[in-house]
Amino acid sequence: MEVRIRRSLFILAIVGAFLLGAIVMGSVILISGGDKPSGVQSDSKFETLKSYIDQYYLNEYDENELMEYAYKGYVTGLGDPYSAYMTQEEYDSFMASATGSYSGIGVTFEEDDKGQFIIIDVTKDSPAEKAGLKSRDQILTVDGKTYDDIEIIAAKIRGKAGTTVKLEYMRGEDIKTVEIVRQKIEQESVEYKMLNGDTGYIEISSFIDNTSEDFAKALKAVQKKGASNLIIDLRDNGGGLVDESVNVADEFLDEGVVCYVEDKNGNSDTYKAKDGKTDLNTVVLINENSASSSEILAAALKDNGYKIIGSKSFGKGIIQSTMELDDGSALKLTVMEYLSPDKHKIHEKGVKPDVKIKDKESTDADEQLDKALEELNE
Numbered sequence: 001m002e003v004r005i006r007r008s009l010f011i012l013a014i015v016g017a018f019l020l021g022a023i024v025m026g027s028v029i030l031i032s033g034g035d036k037p038s039g040v041q042s043d044s045k046f047e048t049l050k051s052y053i054d055q056y057y058l059n060e061y062d063e064n065e066l067m068e069y070a071y072k073g074y075v076t077g078l079g080d081p082y083s084a085y086m087t088q089e090e091y092d093s094f095m096a097s098a099t100g101s102y103s104g105i106g107v108t109f110e111e112d113d114k115g116q117f118i119i120i121d122v123t124k125d126s127p128a129e130k131a132g133l134k135s136r137d138q139i140l141t142v143d144g145k146t147y148d149d150i151e152i153i154a155a156k157i158r159g160k161a162g163t164t165v166k167l168e169y170m171r172g173e174d175i176k177t178v179e180i181v182r183q184k185i186e187q188e189s190v191e192y193k194m195l196n197g198d199t200g201y202i203e204i205s206s207f208i209d210n211t212s213e214d215f216a217k218a219l220k221a222v223q224k225k226g227a228s229n230l231i232i233d234l235r236d237n238g239g240g241l242v243d244e245s246v247n248v249a250d251e252f253l254d255e256g257v258v259c260y261v262e263d264k265n266g267n268s269d270t271y272k273a274k275d276g277k278t279d280l281n282t283v284v285l286i287n288e289n290s291a292s293s294s295e296i297l298a299a300a301l302k303d304n305g306y307k308i309i310g311s312k313s314f315g316k317g318i319i320q321s322t323m324e325l326d327d328g329s330a331l332k333l334t335v336m337e338y339l340s341p342d343k344h345k346i347h348e349k350g351v352k353p354d355v356k357i358k359d360k361e362s363t364d365a366d367e368q369l370d371k372a373l374e375e376l377n378e
Contacts, residue, residue, distance in 0.1 A: 046070075071329075072149070080334050081111060082320055084151050088328035093155040095322075098241060100187035100208040104158035105165065105180045107133060108206060110238050110291065110314075111150045119169075120236045120289045121205050123187060127180045133169065135236060140175065141168040151332070158182070189240075192218035199376060200227035200280070201369075204248070207240030207293040212247030219251060219278060229376040230280040232301075235310065235359075235368070239292025242319060246271045249300045251278055257341040258300045261319060264335075283307045283372050286351060287359070291316045298351045299340035307375060309355040310368045317346030 053061070068087055075085040086094060096102035106126020109119045117139040122129045139153070140146070143166050147153035157165055161183050168177045189211045192202045200222025204215065222230065239245075249258045253273035262268045284306055286298050291314035302308045319336040337347055355375060359368045 075331065075333075076149075081115075081150075082316075082318060083331075083333045084149060086151050086330045086332060090151050090155040091322070091324070091328065091330040093158050094151055094330075094332070096158070097154070098208055100189060100206075100210075102158055102185055102187075103161040103182050104185050105131070105133075105167075105182055106185045106187075107157070108236075108238060109139060109150075109154075110289065115148060117147075117150065117153060120238055123185060126185060127183055131178045131180045133167075133178070134171070136171075138170040139167060140170055142166070144168075188214075190214040190218050192222055194222060194225050194227065195231070196373065198227060199229040199231060199373065200225070201231045201233065203233040204237055204294070206237055207242075207244040207248075209241070209244070211240070211244040212250075215248050216251065219280075223278075223280070227280060230278070230282040231285060231369070231372045231376070232282065232297075233285045233369075234290045234294040234298055235285050235287040236289040237291070237294035238289065238314075239294055239316065242271075242293055242296065245293035245296045246273075249297050250274055252282060252301055252306065253277055253304055256304075259296050259341065260339040260343060261336045262339070281376060283309055283375055285368055285372055286310045286313045286353060287368070288312065288314060290314060290351070295346050295351050296338060299344065299346055302351060302354070303341040303344070307355065308351065308353045309357065309372050309375060310353050311356065311358050312352050313346075313350040315346065315348045315350035317349070 053066075071085040075083055093102070105128040106123035107119050107128045108121040108123075109117050112118050119133060119135055119137045119139065121135060122133055139157075142153055142156045145156075147156065157167070159165060159182050162181065164179050164181050166177065166179045168175065170176075187206070187208065189206045189208050190202065190204055192200065195201050200219075202215065202218045202222065204211065219230075246258045250273040254277055255275040256273055258271040258273050260268055260270055282301075284298055284301055286294070286308060287310045290298060290310075295313050295315075295317065298308055298313060317338055318334050319338060320332050321335045323331045323333065325331065337345075339345060340351075355371060357368055357371045359366060
């Protein structure tokens with residue numbers, strides 16, 4: 001999930017650019033040079049390429065589809081994996097993910113620094129869980145095709161309830177293929193329970209609409225059950241809406257700064273907490289898949305004296321804004337960087353835990369959770 005700020009959407013006009021590349025293997029190639037195709041009046045490279053295609057390309061093609069790829073190529077040229085041009089279909093899918101209600105298979109995944117799509121969460125009782133998909137599986141293909149854009153592959157996995165999608169994925173060194181029937185997914189981002197009679201445990205899997213409201217209800221519920229301690233679990237939380245993260249932080253901070261954000265021109269803004277906070281003895285769990293909005297929360301609590309336990313977080317300290325275009329497509333663009341209350345940089349650095357411990361895959365135990373319980377009882 002990407003971070004989205006609820007602010008007015010900007011209407012942009014994008015000047016298309018075209019990026020053309022070809023790899024020819026085992027082919028007969030005729031190389032020629034000389035004059036531009038007949039009828040070309042412009043010195044524009046784009047118009048020249050278009051004219052060559054119009055006059056010489058052997059097969060039929062869709063002009064609108066070419067332009068969509070031109071827009072994508074233009075934004076891809078920024079070299080920023082978090083900025084992207086989205087078609088209307090892709091944008092609708094992106095927006096649906098922020099509400100937690102969509103048609104799909106029930107997986108949350110992220111793109112790692114190698115460009116691989118790694119599942120970080122599987123929704124309980126979802127088609128994906130029933131099909132055997134697990135956290136840390138790598139998605140290879142969707143319906144037999146590979147993709148290099150996270151928004152496109154997410155849109156291809158989602159689809160109309162009742163339809164089937166074929167996924168090829170890797171687990172360890174094993175490659176598996178599975179066909180999954182999509183269904184309506186209602187994502188619950190907050191779950192809670194009591195541990196050891198006096199410790200509330202609240203897991204936040206993502207920051208979507210109503211996450212902070214659901215968290216507040218969970219917090220009241222564990223307090224009503226007699227909790228004097230609290231564990232907030234942000235492990236495998238890939239982020240989401242900034243406002244929701246800030247609102248959760250507000251439950252633990254007196255009036256003051258949650259985070260700072262700065263744009264390219266040095267203009268800054270400050271997210272602040274209101275006065276009043278819970279008095280529960282609280283620790284926070286993070287891991288290498290805790291990213292974006294979850295890092296905003298973890299960093300804010302760390303700078304305010306709360307103990308962070310686990311492994312260093314992902315390190316995505318930048319914010320994207322979605323800007324809707326006239327035709328329903330959209331531009332998702334990195335527009336700001338955020339800093340912790342003590343102005344620590346998060347991007348490409350992550351949040352370092354106060355108590356460093358890994359969860360061993362070779363055991364059935366949850367070493368990080370056990371350590372959190374141990375710290376609370378000291």
